[in-house]
Amino acid sequence: MTDLVEPVELVGPDDRGPARYGTLRYALSKAGGAMLSIAMVIVGTFFAFRMLPGDPVRALAQGRNMTPEQLDLERRRLGLDKPVAEQFLQFVQDTLRFDLGISYEYKRPVSDLINERFGATLLLAGTALVMAVSLGIWQGSRAGWKHGSRFDKLSTGASLVLWSVPTFWLGLLLLMVFAAGIGPIPGVFPTRGIESVDAPEGIGYILDVAKHMVLPCLTMVGVIYAQYLLVMRSSLLDEIGQDYVTTARAKGLRDDEVRRKHAVPNAMLPTVTLVFMRIGFVVGGAVTVEAIFSWPGLGQLFYEAIRVPDFTLMQGTFMLIAVSVILMNTLADVVYHVLDPRVRSA
């Protein structure tokens, strides 16, 4: 989180890859790195959930009346009575087949639960991400172009404040003001869920979901858009002094055209890569937002797993989230390499 204010190139993609190998070689080496990272996630998860204090079975038994025989049965069901090496091989095999075990809480396969919840998260996080990125790029490029102006100071100030606001608190505030209603403001938006119980069919259903999505989406945008704004602003500032901008001006282009057609496209790259690089941060935000607004997505599933605690479900959702984030990051590296000729020829 802290690296918001770090120099851009530190959070940018790893561009030290030798250029002479070409894009395909580069992509392959990145894919190899991603495979290694994924393998580390699987191994790490296995050992974290088995070696750390807090035997899963004992954790399950907390607050429940379970006889030693039942505990033994539960251990056998989870395969905890076998040697660690055997457990590990079994675990790796199952994971690679996307068999993530049976959730203790739901008594259903974790992979089924994940499949059901995936769409809701994609809808919420995707919408929020698109909105945050467009807003961030728009506002950031304007603030950077007229740096030092009142608009710039206001934008930078607002994004610093938003950056300091914990996601869940912003959600609580919005919930309080716009869902419950305070003083003269009536509660307009629903407090929880993705659809009303009496949701109509067709177009009405879409509108109903959209209405449920307003507050969670607003919360996510509010928190994640600041970083896009700041990065866009600083990378536009880097472009302002460049020769080609002066040339464009000398050609007699209007100020607005210089910004939109010349400076912004060049300044976009770091921001666009940041979208993928920071996907882990977005995911963290999604967990919090889904927990507050009971949005039935992956984040809420993970949150429930932690609350119960349901270790099988927790480990399954964690691995899925971690692996998706790793894949997104790798994609960012490769896309950046393809898009930016400066990195390739460096």
Added chain:
Amino acid sequence: MNSVAWTRRRRAFGRFWAAYRAEKAGMAGLVVLVVAVGMAVTAPLFIDESVTSVVNGTGERLAPPSLDDPLGTDESGRSILLMIWWGARTSLLIGFLAALLSMVIGTVFGISAGHFRGWLGAVLMRITDWFLVLPSLVTALVLAAILGGSTWTIIIAIGVTSWASTARLIRAQTLAVEARPYIERSTALGAGHWHITTRHVLPNVAPLLLASTTLEVASAIVTESTLAFLGVSANKTSWGTMLRASYDWGAATSGAWWYILVPGLCIVTVVMAFTLCGRALEKVLNPRLRRAAA
């Protein structure tokens, strides 16, 4: 320590302080921080832990701000004012210690990865990159859930998941420092790894480390409150656990605005103060940024 070095250091500090004082936002942040930390440290002189005990609530339940309880009461009739005062201790303690842990891990990894080229450095960077891509909040939640929530496990969970960007920053700086000729001279005079890293590299990366620690404290406080809000936390009163309770008791839907507003504003104020200080430090200490600003 000979006096020449001391005079030089005192002068350097004087220059730094003069430059820092020119940063208005940074000074404002510093003042807020001194006040907040001072209040948290001296809290036991005025109140004690009993203000957070549910049986000691003297006010009405969920009463709005009044003369008796200037910031209202919570679901058990405890005073919010006293609760946030006492809770500041937990929030700030976790913030500082988690940031410290994160910095120690980040510095060790960063300096080693920069100093030892070859396979060791490559392995260390691989591990760092891995931690860099892992979604830190989600990982911290898992760690805290597995380890069980106590103050120390929360500190570990935050520290272990947040050091990677520091390690990268420190590694870059280490590479820059070690490229200088005086390191070569030092090696020629027989300096070992330990001498070079602790006597030459560490003092050179220390200023950057200070700025980045300050920023890290801010993010650790946010993470702590988020972990507490999501239900994995020490059972001690902190700003995050108060907000959790406000959510559990439906403060948002029943209009108990003070219960949500007050702890949240405390978090935002302190986090902003740390961020402003960190940014000001960075501006003063990082020559690259200083030149950019000039």
